[in-house]
Amino acid sequence: MAGRIRDEDVAAVRERARIDDVVRDYVTLKNSGGGSLKGICPFHDEKTPSFHVTPSKGLWFCFGCNEGGDVVNFLSKVDHLSFTEAIEKLASKVGVQLRYVESGSVRTSQPGQRTRLVEAHKQAEKFYQEQLNSAEAEIGRNFLKSRGFDQDAAKMFGVGYAPNDWHALTNHLKGIGFTETELKTAGLAAEGSRGIYDRFRGRLVWPIRDSSSDTIGFGARKLREDDEGPKYLNTPETPIYKKSQVLYGIDLARKEIAKRRQAVIVEGYTDVMAAYLSGVETAVATCGTAFGEEHVRILRRLLMDQEEMRGEVIFTFDGDAAGQKAALKAFSLDSKFTSQTFVAVEPSGLDPCDLRLQSGPEAVRELVARRVPLFEFAIRAEIATHPLTTPEGRIAATRSVAPLLLGIRDAALRPEYLRLVSGWIGVEPAQVKSALQSSNKRNSATENFSPEPAQQNELDLNDPVIRVERETLKVAIQHPEILPDWFSALEVSSFSAQIHKSIFEAVSAVDTALSEQERFDKILKNCADEIVSQQVRALAVEPLQTSETQIDKYAQALYARVMELDATRRIAELKRELQRINPLDDQATYDDMFADLVALEQHRRTLREQAMGVQ
Numbered sequence: 329m330a331g332r333i334r335d336e337d338v339a340a341v342r343e344r345a346r347i348d349d350v351v352r353d354y355v356t357l358k359n360s361g362g363g364s365l366k367g368i369c370p371f372h373d374e375k376t377p378s379f380h381v382t383p384s385k386g387l388w389f390c391f392g393c394n395e396g397g398d399v400v401n402f403l404s405k406v407d408h409l410s411f412t413e414a415i416e417k418l419a420s421k422v423g424v425q426l427r428y429v430e431s432g433s434v435r436t437s438q439p440g441q442r443t444r445l446v447e448a449h450k451q452a453e454k455f456y457q458e459q460l461n462s463a464e465a466e467i468g469r470n471f472l473k474s475r476g477f478d479q480d481a482a483k484m485f486g487v488g489y490a491p492n493d494w495h496a497l498t499n500h501l502k503g504i505g506f507t508e509t510e511l512k513t514a515g516l517a518a519e520g521s522r523g524i525y526d527r528f529r530g531r532l533v534w535p536i537r538d539s540s541s542d543t544i545g546f547g548a549r550k551l552r553e554d555d556e557g558p559k560y561l562n563t564p565e566t567p568i569y570k571k572s573q574v575l576y577g578i579d580l581a582r583k584e585i586a587k588r589r590q591a592v593i594v595e596g597y598t599d600v601m602a603a604y605l606s607g608v609e610t611a612v613a614t615c616g617t618a619f620g621e622e623h624v625r626i627l628r629r630l631l632m633d634q635e636e637m638r639g640e641v642i643f644t645f646d647g648d649a650a651g652q653k654a655a656l657k658a659f660s661l662d663s664k665f666t667s668q669t670f671v672a673v674e675p676s677g678l679d680p681c682d683l684r685l686q687s688g689p690e691a692v693r694e695l696v697a698r699r700v701p702l703f704e705f706a707i708r709a710e711i712a713t714h715p716l717t718t719p720e721g722r723i724a725a726t727r728s729v730a731p732l733l734l735g736i737r738d739a740a741l742r743p744e745y746l747r748l749v750s751g752w753i754g755v756e757p758a759q760v761k762s763a764l765q766s767s768n769k770r771n772s773a774t775e776n777f778s779p780e781p782a783q784q785n786e787l788d789l790n791d792p793v794i795r796v797e798r799e800t801l802k803v804a805i806q807h808p809e810i811l812p813d814w815f816s817a818l819e820v821s822s823f824s825a826q827i828h829k830s831i832f833e834a835v836s837a838v839d840t841a842l843s844e845q846e847r848f849d850k851i852l853k854n855c856a857d858e859i860v861s862q863q864v865r866a867l868a869v870e871p872l873q874t875s876e877t878q879i880d881k882y883a884q885a886l887y888a889r890v891m892e893l894d895a896t897r898r899i900a901e902l903k904r905e906l907q908r909i910n911p912l913d914d915q916a917t918y919d920d921m922f923a924d925l926v927a928l929e930q931h932r933r934t935l936r937e938q939a940m941g942v943q
């Protein structure tokens with residue numbers, strides 16, 4: 329079992345790993361002002377970006393699901409890693425050599441499970457690529473050549489060859505230190521009555537990489553007639569490979585998807601290669617499973633998919649019945665996107681790989697350019713299943729497309745498509761409208777979207793007092809270097825909201841001389857509960873309502889305003905007490921309290937002038 333990673337190595341990893349670089353492997357980020365970046369949260373479904381990253385602080389926070397933390401916390405959560413595994417992955421990314429402490433000794437290499445499994449795949453990929461040049465692999469090279477891929481293309485996508493041998497890979501990996509248990513856990517080997525053996529044999533293999541370019545699995549294509557296995561054999565489910573959460577080619581397409589706001593979904597490994605080499609560099613494919621909701625979430629994060637509907641998701645399907653069935657299934661997921669969805673179908677039924685072979689790369693680009701809206705394709709496909717030469721067939725077609733028309737997310741388009749559908753079927757628009765109304769009554773809704781759950785928040789962020797208190801605490805957390813000038817003069821009673829009182833206590837108890845990371849960690853440890861911790865993480869990344877050059881003046885104004893509000897509350901309390909006292913019964917007490925009131929009023933005026941003078 330791995331020992332504890334040395335604290336100084338953990339600190340070095342945190343210092344070198346820029347949080348925005350790490351997050352961009354999973355989420356497209358754009359500037360949101362105040363040195364903050366924002367994107368679609370990878371941890372919950374949302375229509376508008378509420379996930380914020382502050383590179384200068386090394387922190388992230390989602391204002392939709394109230395999750396947040398630092399770069400290690402993010403990687404742990406998004407990749408389901410332990411703390412040690414997250415540090416190991418980051419260390420590999422930023423070039424830090426880790427040292428482990430165990431029973432008083434220091435070891436320089438003792439990685440956790442995920443690191444070991446990823447390294448096993450890395451070594452397997454290298455082995456397979458070397459084997460592609462062997463005499464035995466000629467059958468594989470010929471296959472690639474027949475599909476229009478040369479040596480450079482194979483190298484770009486890491487294509488390799490698995491020898492037609494039961495133990496070639498397992499013997500190689502065992503020889504460089506991997507255990508049989510690790511190889512089985514990685515899905516690189518299977519176990520039979522005579523021990524473990526290579527899962528992939530006599531096949532071309534494609535490395536399947538995650539968005540951070542780690543190889544986590546393989547797809548293997550049958551080459552020989554005597555191979556009784558399926559045409560394509562994929563890595564089974566493993567601790568690092570979940571087929572419903574993987575898109576082949578995402579490592580190459582990620583940046584272009586974010587840049588072009590477009591994702592093209594094709595059906596296989598060679599289709600991704602053909603599309604990419606034809607200039608469609610946003611192409612990805614599922615790995616041995618149908619396109620589903622997990623894949624939608626991956627693309628939404630990269631597309632910065634939000635209510636403006638600026639992005640494009642383009643599905644390519646064969647023109648046969650199976651392709652139409654796949655398109656209808658994709659239509660069922662349309663409401664999960666806010667980007668516009670399209671279908672690109674080659675009339676002759678060619679997939680992108682065959683199309684490139686037959687007509688060249690220009691034809692692949694034209695295929696994508698000729699896309700049609702997904703709902704139009706789905707409606708036409710449904711109409712085609714009915715005999716329109718008979719009245720009964722036309723009525724049946726009208727009724728069957730009504731739910732599809734109601735599924736069009738842009739309600740403004742429905743009247744136009746109502747008219748188009750009436751022409752495609754050959755009925756009056758009134759008949760289509762009647763079918764829509766009947767379908768709407770049955771479904772009790774006209775939209776596929778369900779409203780997002782309301783976020784419960786005890787604070788009224790429109791309250792000017794709450795806003796001032798919140799800004800004050802944000803400055804205290806984000807700019808500890810200026811705290812000694814004013815923050816120590818505040819008290820718990822200076823804040824009206826209970827959660828702000830708790831945050832103030834957590835912040836004020838920490839030494840400002842600590843490093844930024846140490847101080848933030850201690851603040852979190854001081855938090856009374858998880859709700860307070862969530863708010864601290866939020867305040868650490870939420871942009872300040874001022875520029876960096878005006879922080880000092882802004883802080884002084886906030887301090888004065890908070891003190892003024894506190895004085896206002898105390899004045900109100902004193903006035904209530906004075907109203908309860910009869911001066912004739914206790915003149916001395918009344919005079920003392922009245923003097924306090926006058927002093928507080930003067931103090932409040934001074935604070936108000938101070939606040940206005942520095943703004």
